[in-house]
Amino acid sequence: MLPDDLADAAVPPSAYFDTAAAAPPVPEAVDAAVAYLRRTAVEGPYLPSLRREVYERIEQVRAAVAGFLHAQPEEIAFTRNGTESISLVARGIRWQPGDEVIVPDTEMLSNVAIWRMLEAEVGIRVVPFAAGADGMLDPERLGAAITPRTRLITFVALSNVTGATQPVAEICRIAAAAGVLTHVNAAQAIGMLPLGFSSWQADFVSACSRKGLRGIEGSGILAVRRHLVPDLVPALAGWWNATQEDGSIRLPDTARRFEAGSPNVPAILALGAAVEVAERLGIDTIHARVVELTGAAVRGIRSIPGAEVYGPSDENRLSIIPFNVAGVDPRELTDHLESRGIIIEAGHFMATPILTSYGISSMARASVHYFNTIDEIDRLVAEITAFAGKESA
Numbered sequence: 001m002l003p004d005d006l007a008d009a010a011v012p013p014s015a016y017f018d019t020a021a022a023a024p025p026v027p028e029a030v031d032a033a034v035a036y037l038r039r040t041a042v043e044g045p046y047l048p049s050l051r052r053e054v055y056e057r058i059e060q061v062r063a064a065v066a067g068f069l070h071a072q073p074e075e076i077a078f079t080r081n082g083t084e085s086i087s088l089v090a091r092g093i094r095w096q097p098g099d100e101v102i103v104p105d106t107e108m109l110s111n112v113a114i115w116r117m118l119e120a121e122v123g124i125r126v127v128p129f130a131a132g133a134d135g136m137l138d139p140e141r142l143g144a145a146i147t148p149r150t151r152l153i154t155f156v157a158l159s160n161v162t163g164a165t166q167p168v169a170e171i172c173r174i175a176a177a178a179g180v181l182t183h184v185n186a187a188q189a190i191g192m193l194p195l196g197f198s199s200w201q202a203d204f205v206s207a208c209s210r211k212g213l214r215g216i217e218g219s220g221i222l223a224v225r226r227h228l229v230p231d232l233v234p235a236l237a238g239w240w241n242a243t244q245e246d247g248s249i250r251l252p253d254t255a256r257r258f259e260a261g262s263p264n265v266p267a268i269l270a271l272g273a274a275v276e277v278a279e280r281l282g283i284d285t286i287h288a289r290v291v292e293l294t295g296a297a298v299r300g301i302r303s304i305p306g307a308e309v310y311g312p313s314d315e316n317r318l319s320i321i322p323f324n325v326a327g328v329d330p331r332e333l334t335d336h337l338e339s340r341g342i343i344i345e346a347g348h349f350m351a352t353p354i355l356t357s358y359g360i361s362s363m364a365r366a367s368v369h370y371f372n373t374i375d376e377i378d379r380l381v382a383e384i385t386a387f388a389g390k391e392s393a
Ligand SMILES: Cc1ncc(COP(=O)(O)O)c(C=O)c1O
Pocket: 020, 021, 080, 081, 082, 083, 084, 108, 110, 111, 156, 158, 159, 160, 185, 187, 188, 207, 208, 209, 220
């Protein structure tokens, strides 16, 4: 038998089940950012040839991201994160007092706070909408919640709390038929689910690159339907997006309108590399693998005595598995698992209404991605079972 300290050292590197927070970036993404930064350290960032090369590459990344989302390059803006993308939409629309925005109770804080602020500032009305007990949005019921004052429905494609994958295309179709705009929060969905900006008929899609896409932190995406761009007010303006002609400020009628000041070059280059990797693996292949691993993890966790898995039925769930085990504090479980080389998360995930509906104040959350293995899932389940056994002994 190994002494304890050696036994701990023998634990293999982390089995990482927290892509829903942020995935380990693909090495190609890290390399792209680091190579650029190293070059600027050696050559200086403002060699005219390097700037030209970098700006050309940024446009190539824009085209690649557009291809990945099934959008046009002119519809893609680079942002700092998913939250910024959502706020750019919210601050971009010219609101009238009394305009209604439907915000389901599936949403996390980044898709709630800005709408609440606009409610106080400009008098829009945030209209709550209850998901089913399983976390699913019912498109027909959503359609029935539309009134003549509804301007926008904003909702998450893949919930960070329940793992519910929403019927995005159907919701967008019903909204479009009623002349209502749609904002799809794809922060969790990108890199996991095939996205179809144009086929969904969504008006806005926001996303970040540090989760399913495996880019680096500090990088987000906003897709805006081309015909809407000229009517939107960019929250930020300055060099890069604005020009000055005859004393007046002009802004592009492409999504670059939403990018002001020096671009976050390392993060954009990393995003380009991450998209290339996802394209090479194939989003359908990634999706199928995540479906398989999600199923295995759900079955494993459900088999633990006293475990309760929250969220939708198996066919509507992807990657994210929220759960509790009777008598086990989810934070203590998370800390214990970390000591065993297994990473999950615990908390309320900034989505209190959902937790309230389950009658809990916190939970554990495991999220899988294609790089996880069945062996890792078996380890996860075995470690939770052992810990829960000790806690209840
Ligand atoms: C559903 C959802 N929306 C929005 C965000 C915000 O993204 P970011 O952290 O890039 O601002 C997150 C990530 O934490 C998320 O899970």
